[in-house]
Amino acid sequence: xxxxxxxxAGNFADxxxxxxxxQLVRALQRKEKGFLFLDTHAGRGSYDLTLAARGDSLERKPxxxxxxxxxxxxxxxxxxxxxxxxxxxxxxxxxGNRDALPHFYPGSPQIAKQLARPQxxxxxxxxxxxxxxxxxxxxxxxxxxxxxxxxxxxGVKALxxxxxxxxLVLIDPPFEDQDEFERIAAAVRDGxxxxxxxxxxxxxxLTERARVDAFFTELQRHQLPPTxxxxxxxxxxxxxxxxxxxxxxxxxxxWQFDGVAKNLLQDLAVRLAQQxxxxxxxDWIVPEA
Numbered sequence: 001x002x003x004x005x006x007x008x009a010g011n012f013a014d015x016x017x018x019x020x021x022x023q024l025v026r027a028l029q030r031k032e033k034g035f036l037f038l039d040t041h042a043g044r045g046s047y048d049l050t051l052a053a054r055g056d057s058l059e060r061k062p063x064x065x066x067x068x069x070x071x072x073x074x075x076x077x078x079x080x081x082x083x084x085x086x087x088x089x090x091x092x093x094x095x096g097n098r099d100a101l102p103h104f105y106p107g108s109p110q111i112a113k114q115l116a117r118p119q120x121x122x123x124x125x126x127x128x129x130x131x132x133x134x135x136x137x138x139x140x141x142x143x144x145x146x147x148x149x150x151x152x153x154x155g156v157k158a159l160x161x162x163x164x165x166x167x168l169v170l171i172d173p174p175f176e177d178q179d180e181f182e183r184i185a186a187a188v189r190d191g192x193x194x195x196x197x198x199x200x201x202x203x204x205x206l207t208e209r210a211r212v213d214a215f216f217t218e219l220q221r222h223q224l225p226p227t228x229x230x231x232x233x234x235x236x237x238x239x240x241x242x243x244x245x246x247x248x249x250x251x252x253x254x255w256q257f258d259g260v261a262k263n264l265l266q267d268l269a270v271r272l273a274q275q276x277x278x279x280x281x282x283d284w285i286v287p288e289a
Contacts, residue, residue, distance in 0.1 A: 009047035010064030010105040012272045013246040016232045017203050018111055019084040020248050020261055024201060025115045027254030028168055034119030035166035037112045038159055040152025041173045042124035044134035045109040049102055070272055072102050080264045087114055108170055109135060113142050125155035153187045160194040167195055172203040181215040189222045199252045206245035216285050227251045227286040230261045232268055236277020258282055
């Protein structure tokens with residue numbers, strides 16, 4: 001299985017995804033009432049960046065130096081990017097790292113765990129037995145957290161609606177299958193049908209623009225509530241990079257999230273650019289009424 005996330009951990013896509021995730025959690029926590037955080041493709045929860053060069057079969061160039069490595073020693077002004085970095089630096093520190101470079105990077109389960117309040121619940125789905133076992137071990141002492149060896153798309157049907165009637169769903173699949181976008185669109189439709197006000201965030205790679213645009217068209221066909229797409233590119237369209245950017249679709253974005261996300265993306269485009277043409281942008285797939 002090629003997807004194992006270790007050699008991708010902490011890359012520019014992780015930085016973008018997790019920085020926006022922190023802001024989504026913060027937005028839902030403006031209300032005192034708790035919510036369910038559902039991660040459909042959770043992975044193992046944390047990553048040792050010193051192992052990042054070890055693929056499943058071949059040595060690979062680690063990607064974190066062009067992501068979290070760019071930001072690690074920077075003096076970032078107070079705001080959303082600093083909020084994310086504080087979470088990541090605290091996790092690294094708690095794992096015992098005292099070096100000048102990052103060593104341990106949290107996946108979305110650990111980020112959610114660090115941010116969760118007593119009234120918030122966490123549910124993590126993972127299909128790969130080794131990854132699920134590692135995640136279960138990571139979260140064995142976490143209150144209000146469950147880890148299930150289950151297909152994440154099935155998890156959307158099984159775990160929504162939650163008792164709290166509030167949810168943040170993260171769909172972040174490996175994109176190994178040709179029909180991944182179709183499965184995501186169906187899961188988004190099912191999730192919103194079960195809980196109309198759920199905030200659903202979908203990460204996707206920017207490798208083939210045509211497939212992404214077809215995905216957006218499919219989402220529009222389902223007549224969803226307000227839905228936006230936040231995208232970060234680290235190089236222009238003519239770049240030879242295999243993945244020159246990524247995006248996060250957000251269904252039911254919280255109040256003022258669009259402005260926060262747009263500013264954050266533009267900041268990251270400057271800080272994480274690898275070649276000319278880097279950009280951060282936000283577009284509405286389904287505009288607000």
